[in-house]
Amino acid sequence: MKLPVSEEYINSVLKGLDISDVSQTTIRQCVSVSETIERQIGEKFIHLELGVPGLPACPIGIKAHKEALDKGVSSQYPAIGGIKELKQNASEFIKAFVGIDVAPSCIVPTVGGMQGSYNLFLECSQITPGKDRILFIDPGFAANHTQMNVLGINSESFDIYNYRAENLRPKLEEILSKGNISAIIYSNPNNPAWICLSESELKDIGECANKYDVIVLEDMAYLCMDFRRDLSQPFQPPYQPTVANYTDNYILMLSASKIFSYAGERIAIMAFSPTLFNREYPALKERYGIGKMGDNYILTYLYCASSGVSHSAQYALAQMLKESTEGKYNFVKYLNEYGRRAKMAKDIFLKHGFNLVYDKDLNEKISDGFFFTAGYNNMPNKLLLTYLLRCGIIAITLNTTGSSQNGIRVCISQLNTPEHFNILDERLAMFKQIVG
């Protein structure tokens, strides 16, 4: 068997995996589909589906990680609120690259951004009786929606595609004025669309958060990766844009997974607005005997979830943050490689008749970075993905990210040799041919 494989063959593979609609699969089922086909045709797919680091882990982290192991930290439970060095260095890093002041005491490590968001959702849903819903500004990270389902928390969401610029605020007001939303979540730069919110959009979100007393969970997994501007100079503007400039109701989520390619060690930091960290919530006091949001996050939620984060990995992250802040390690420059790959991949997609789905930030073309979104003549998701699978290309469709647009998310991290780009080019040519 060789590429392109037949539609009947794809359908038989899906049937064998108990998948009725390929565009409705989870990312892991999606991987199973490609693995099955790869085994049977004896040829590798072009993998655009997983958002995994495509660069080696930051060596500064590895060195500090090993030193901590040698010091013997493995036998001691880590402080659940985080080791002192990590809290201090994270505070300085945030000042250097985001330009805001967060006290070390308000910064808490978590077992990846995943544990961070999970427990923030849980706490936010419990702080104010009646305000138990989370608002998703989509498209977004599908796993965050799964977290809602696991925890039995209700959510609302809208696709920002139709609500950029001056349309954003009325939409937020419409939803928040119902009074049942405790928190808003979005990622910026955005996974999967790689759009970046403008200062005016962030201002609208921040002002609405103040007006309706809602907490903003700002996912900065891709911090400083809007490569259109040089965000790489510590303590010098321009800084990573943030809602924190417009509200004290913020919590920033910074994962080491992409910034330092440290995904394997599962570590992130949650940076609470000091106002929010120290705010007393009577419902928490009644339920847990602790009233403050930050103390509860640490002593109740994170204690129960895993009793803290790998002690040695905390030293690794502390050191990577420190050397970045001191200008000894330019993590932004290093990650620029993703921008280069995105540009090349986009050009190939466009050459074969694809278009970018989320294409602009207001009047500016979106940045080249970790992800982009691509559609083909508004072809429906199921059909589009089936054609791509027939040609040996795998990706996730936009409907799984909370988007209402047709298209796929392209993650460029695994395109890490020139050969990959040649194969992508050949296979998209093949796609164009069989689509006809």
Place this chain on the structure above:
Amino acid sequence: MKLPVSEEYINSVLKGLDISDVSQTTIRQCVSVSETIERQIGEKFIHLELGVPGLPACPIGIKAHKEALDKGVSSQYPAIGGIKELKQNASEFIKAFVGIDVAPSCIVPTVGGMQGSYNLFLECSQITPGKDRILFIDPGFAANHTQMNVLGINSESFDIYNYRAENLRPKLEEILSKGNISAIIYSNPNNPAWICLSESELKDIGECANKYDVIVLEDMAYLCMDFRRDLSQPFQPPYQPTVANYTDNYILMLSASKIFSYAGERIAIMAFSPTLFNREYPALKERYGIGKMGDNYILTYLYCASSGVSHSAQYALAQMLKESTEGKYNFVKYLNEYGRRAKMAKDIFLKHGFNLVYDKDLNEKISDGFFFTAGYNNMPNKLLLTYLLRCGIIAITLNTTGSSQNGIRVCISQLNTPEHFNILDERLAMFKQIVG
């Protein structure tokens, strides 16, 4: 100020920390009390409260951990179900020391036993509509009760003190026959009482689990630490006793924290009965699109909770398990040190008029190990702890562990110099004197 401090002084410290009843504090508040007093009197307490390793981390783990970091695993997300080596080696380790067969595919790493139990409680409460409660055979680990509160899951519990031997089964039947219990949890050896369930007790639990279709969560945090028998020889009886010999409805929880003194790295393994791992639950299928208990645990619950466990720590644990199984590293012999310390500490307590609260397994004296329980003429908990604090000794009271007895839990791990035992002796003499 010097020891013994006055009752008025203790009360003023408690008031300053907003604690109304010292016997109702969490372990962390308890630590704050001692820290405050230590600062003010300029003298260290005897710390019997925290269940932390009192030995260095296993060097085999540290070596393998560093090698994994050097291999570059930090940039790659770990398989959520665990790396192949860990699953394989854990399967062999369980065969060697517990004497049962669990396939590698049914073994899953978690971010400490804490993440393991949290997500097992959550899954068990969701598998069968109407069976949404967890039964605690107490005394037990207080944090497990907090997990219930955080997740909003209902529980039942009873103090095993009055239900040993032939009294256990009728008590279990009474509760399980109501039909609303999905899982039973207990630790064996027991935290805090260090009692060990007999084969006949385990058989009763197992048979009840079969009869009422209930899952048994067996916490083996202190695996093979019943030092009355030599459990240290791989593949040779006697083995660690387990309910798995009497039911297929079991999940074993083995943490690396105490067994390998690896608490800082937050890693444990959950070993599912193969029958249970592969069992289909319609309620799970409907909610998550995945029906099997084990697949859901990995792809739904653990994926959402933290997307897996530190990649490098998985290699560390894999190697420690391997060398233990091969008889190259005798972890049981190494941990015998805890037995030695417990014997010495018990003798001092008994000398000063204390008694062991949970003192026997049927007709046999309890083992010397990580914990024991001590009371003084049935003195009520609040009074007992206040007197101990006045004499510079800190511990947690039994009521916080779900026990209905009067007494304290003594953890001997931090008694790690001869000097500590001398001071304990002096201070308990002081206790006896002021109690009068």
